[in-house]
Structures are given as C-alpha cells and as structure tokens.
Amino acid sequence: MKQTVRVVTLLSLSAATLLASGYRIPEQSLNSVALSAAYVAGANGADASYYNPANMSFMAQGAYTEMALTYINLPKVKYTDAQNNALSGDSKEENFLMPNLHYVSPMVGNWRYGLSITAPAGLSKRWDEAFAKATAEEFTLKVIEVNPTVSYLVNDQLSLGFGLRGVYTDGVVKSNANGLGTNAVRDLTGDSIDFGYNLAFSYKPIKDLTFAATYRSKIDLTVEGDATLVHPLIAGGYNGGASVTIPLPASLALATAYTYDKTTVEFVFERTYWSSYKDLDFDYDRALAGFDSPIAKNWKDSNAYRIGLSHQCTDNLKMMLGFAIDKSPVPTNTLGFELPDSDAKLYSIGFEYKVTQNLKMGLAYLYDDKEDRTVANRSGSNTTAPYGTFSDSGAHLLTASFKYKF
Secondary structure, eight states, X not given: OHHHHHHHHHHHHOHHHHSSSTTBOOOOSHHHHHTTTOOSTTXXXXXXXXXXXXXXXXXXXSOEEEEEEEXXXXXXXXXXXXXXXXXXXXXXXXXXXXXXXXXXXXXXXXXXXXXXXXXXXXXEEEBOSHHHHHHHSEEEEEEEEEEEEEEEEOSSSEEEEEEEEEEEEEEEEEEEOGGGTOOOEEEEEEEEXXXXXXXXXXXXXXXXXXXXXXXXXXXXXXXXXXXXXXXXXXXXXXXEEEEEEEEEOOEEEEEEEEEETTEEEEEEEEEEOGGGOOXXXXXXXXXXXXXXXXXXXXXXXXXXXXXXXXXEOSSSEEEEEEEEEEOOOOXXXXXXXXXXXXXXXXXXEEEEEEOSSSEEEEEEEEEEEEOOEEEEOOBTXXXXXXXXXXXXXXXXXXXXXXXXXX
C-alpha cells in the first residue's frame, strides 16, 4: 500500500522530481539528457535500443554498450498560503543517483537485438511543516524497467522495431495530521511487477534525413503491499493488506532528424496519454470509512515539444544542445502537496569525447524550470487542500557516461 501511495504520489508528482510532467522520466542516457530528450529519429548508439529500436538496423556493424550515471537534484518547493501564512512552508531538498545501461548486438542477418535497463518513472516529495505533512509527509516512487528489443531491416530505407517492457515498482506513502490536532496517521508500502510493449518505425527517404515514430504501451502498475492507518473513525486502527492500480501511461513520439555536413537537428513531438489516470482507488482487506472511496484525479493528455542540436566539432569531440516545452497533465482542482506539478521549460547541454577508437566518454547537464502555480482547492470539509502558490520547483540533472564499441 505504501508502494501504491508512493507510486501514485510520485507518478502524480511527476518526474517532477525527475524531469517530465506527470511522473515519467524520459532522460535515460547521455545524449537524451544533453538534447532534452529530442533523441528519437537521430538515436544512433547503444541507447537506440531504448529510444528507437528501429534505428539499430541502421547502425554500423559491431556491438555497442553504454553505462551512464545521473545525479538528480530537486530543490525545495516553496508553498505560500493565500489565507493563512502560518500554513506556508518548504518541501525537503531531494538528491538521487540514477544508473542506466544499454546494449545493441551485432547484426544477425536482417535482425539486431538490444537491451536497456532504465528508470522510466519516479518521484519523491517530503514535507515537514504540519499542514503539508497532514497529506504528504512522504511520497516516494521507484520504477525500474528491463526492456529487451529487436529490429528488422526491411530494406536500406525502412526498419521496424519492437520490444517487451518488464517494470518493477516500489513505493512509500506517509502522512501525519497530528500537528493539526487530529490523530490521523498513514504509512503505506508496496511493490509490483508488470508488463507492456513498445513499437518503433524509422524511414530514411534520403541518407541524411530520418522520419521516426515510437509508441510505448500503457502499463497498469498493480501495486500490492501493507498499510498501517490510524484515524478516529477506525476503531483500533488498521494494519493489513492494501492494493491500488495506477497507470504508467502510453506515449507516442513523432520525430524527424536532418544532418547537414557535421550538424544534426532533430524535432520531436511527444504525446503522453495521461487521461487514463482518472482516479486513485485503494482497496483494503476490509471496509474503511473515509479511506476506501476513489479519489478523483482526472488528468489530461499532455504534449511535449523538443528540439536538439548536435555538432561534430572535431573527429573526437561532439557538442550537444537541447530545449523542450513540457506541459503538465495535472488539472488545478486535483493538484495537492504530493504533486505540485506545472508546465516546464527544459534547457540542456553536453559533450561526447572519443578517448580511443572504441571508447567514448561524456558529460551532460539539464535544467528543468517549472512555472509557479496557484491553486484554490480548500473549501468546505476539505480543510487540508492547498490554497495558495507553489514556486521554486524544478530539477537539475548531471549525467556522466562511458560508451564502448566491440
């Protein structure tokens, strides 16, 4: 249950903490961080196994690997209450390390195989102040995906790709309203293993121009675990099983990349189908008044617009820049402390350096700048909802990578 709550919260928070509106984290390699995830049609390394497996067929012969480590810093989020300044406060600053691994095999006839191990979603938000702590003392979500892929070269211009997605989810949700004079405490944990698929298409009408489309299926995260609840309406409290199903939404990316001499420009339009997240409905081993009613979320589908620029400065050095506009799926009337999400602009830069004929290393930085957001959700009996402005939200990502070709 804790897992479930965490997942919900984290997903709700968005990769807010981790860089994508909602709870997805699209940046899973050096190039994707450096290019603000404008890296689909132009994916041409080991990470093509994740970003566009169809492109694996177009890569030069050999086997490719990439190992990367991303440091993520989530600054404090400031909440300023419009009705009572005593309810204002800051969330805790968060720091994480996120590794990922990618591999692409040599060609086997017209086939090529890949494998990616990533963290495609996640979240963490913790509050100490009594008002915010009453609903969101901690919301933490960890998601790990194992994604084997395959590509098939139809001809010199067309390639198809597909893959299977195995996702492990682990979450924690805590709340504590004692600071507001109510003996209400929630402590939930849980995990799950769930499955989905992904599809890819790449077409090269001419050598330097690529059109691509990728699709990732929705995966229902069927989190099960344990819950400990204390509340005046629950005689003797509750200590037992709990479960919840939360969607990891489907997404569609349409991209085109063009290379002129030593410079590649890529545009990506990405649609994430968050409207599948309609409510949060926890199931317990027995009826619990006030806890087992569905909580409306009513998220909406959201769009991201990305542009990336890569330039081969010398035979050994490549520089990259990226920019993206990422729209939030969270409607104002369901936004809470567990997910103070908002529209964002992403700025990124990075480089890749060839150390030897087969070894490359690189470094990339991305800044996720989220807009301030004002809500007025506190009314009637809903006394713990925010009524004010969330500000200073964002994220910093720093990725180091090693790539090797066999």
